[in-house]
Amino acid sequence: MPRILLVAILAMSSTLLFAAEDMVTMPTRQGVTQSYVLTPPDNVSPDVVLILFPGAQGKINLRKDNGQIKFGESNFLVRERQRFVDLGAATAVIDVPSDNRSGMDDGFRMGQKHATDIGFVIDDLKNRWPTAHVFLVGTSRGTISASSVAYRLKDRIDGVVLTSTMQGSGTTGVKRLGKRVLFVHHRFDGCHETPYAGVKGFSPQFPLITVTGGRAAAPGECDPYSAHGFYGVEAPVVEAIMHWIRQEAYPTEIAVPAKGN
Numbered sequence: 001m002p003r004i005l006l007v008a009i010l011a012m013s014s015t016l017l018f019a020a021e022d023m024v025t026m027p028t029r030q031g032v033t034q035s036y037v038l039t040p041p042d043n044v045s046p047d048v049v050l051i052l053f054p055g056a057q058g059k060i061n062l063r064k065d066n067g068q069i070k071f072g073e074s075n076f077l078v079r080e081r082q083r084f085v086d087l088g089a090a091t092a093v094i095d096v097p098s099d100n101r102s103g104m105d106d107g108f109r110m111g112q113k114h115a116t117d118i119g120f121v122i123d124d125l126k127n128r129w130p131t132a133h134v135f136l137v138g139t140s141r142g143t144i145s146a147s148s149v150a151y152r153l154k155d156r157i158d159g160v161v162l163t164s165t166m167q168g169s170g171t172t173g174v175k176r177l178g179k180r181v182l183f184v185h186h187r188f189d190g191c192h193e194t195p196y197a198g199v200k201g202f203s204p205q206f207p208l209i210t211v212t213g214g215r216a217a218a219p220g221e222c223d224p225y226s227a228h229g230f231y232g233v234e235a236p237v238v239e240a241i242m243h244w245i246r247q248e249a250y251p252t253e254i255a256v257p258a259k260g261n
Contacts, residue, residue, distance in 0.1 A: 023062060023069045026120055028097065034117040035062050037071060037078075037093040039085050040128075046090040048245055049125045049132045051118065052077040053094050055140025055164070055224075057103025062095040071095070076163065076229040077139050083238045089245075090132070092125060094118070094145070109144040110170050115152035118145075122156050133158040135245055140194060140228065144170035151177055161241055164189055164228050167198040175205065182244050184230075184237060186211045190221030191228040209240050213256030232259055 020042060025035040037060075040046060054060060054075040062071040071093075073079050081091040096104055097117050108114055122134055134157045138146030143162040150160045151173040159180035165171055174181045185199045187210050199208065214232030225231045233256045243250035
């Protein structure tokens with residue numbers, strides 16, 4: 001096949017891959033809007049809806065540019081959203097609200113305003129798929145959002161998945177949640193705020209999937225393309241999470257041979 005034709009086909013396939021994605025913006029609190037990226041499965045009603053909270057300051061810079069949806073996609077949960085969708089889930093990637101455009105600090109993530117905003121997102125998703133189960137999924141600092149929002153809205157969700165979990169008061173609320181909770185952590189996560197030893201403190205109260213292997217770490221141990229972001233082991237991690245959500249058999253250990261960059 002001529003190279004030019006092959007490139008054109010690949011480009012078309014890439015466009016179709018996320019063709020159903022939409023940017024949803026809704027009013028929440030007085031004078032505030034909340035936006036998220038909606039990615040539903042094709043031609044099927046999802047049994048699970050995942051609300052995904054990225055790490056760092058939670059800012060993905062979601063916008064429309066010449067009619068095209070654009071946003072930062074390096075975060076583990078953001079770049080793997082299609083893999084969740086391929087397994088039958090719908091995903092909603094949360095951006096910062098309009099009154100926190102520079103990013104959310106931990107205090108905001110743990111507060112009522114954040115929960116109020118996400119409550120509107122849950123309402124919107126349940127209006128689309130009334131029978132779907134709602135799970136909050138966070139990674140790194142996003143685990144503070146997932147934990148805190150879950151605690152405040154516990155009657156409106158079915159469970160929580162925490163990956164590369166932050167240590168500290170922001171995530172301890174899950175111990176009193178009364179909902180299903182899963183922890184997923186790389187044994188060699190080098191980020192100083194998400195040590196593997198710290199998440200062991202939540203076991204055996206909650207299930208833990210321990211991950212090893214993948215690709216060599218990026219220069220920064222807290223970067224998304226490192227063990228902290230499950231770089232090189234994304235597929236089995238996503239599959240294990242979906243098995244747990246559906247209450248199917250899942251591995252408690254995921255071991256993939258280490259690879260170079």
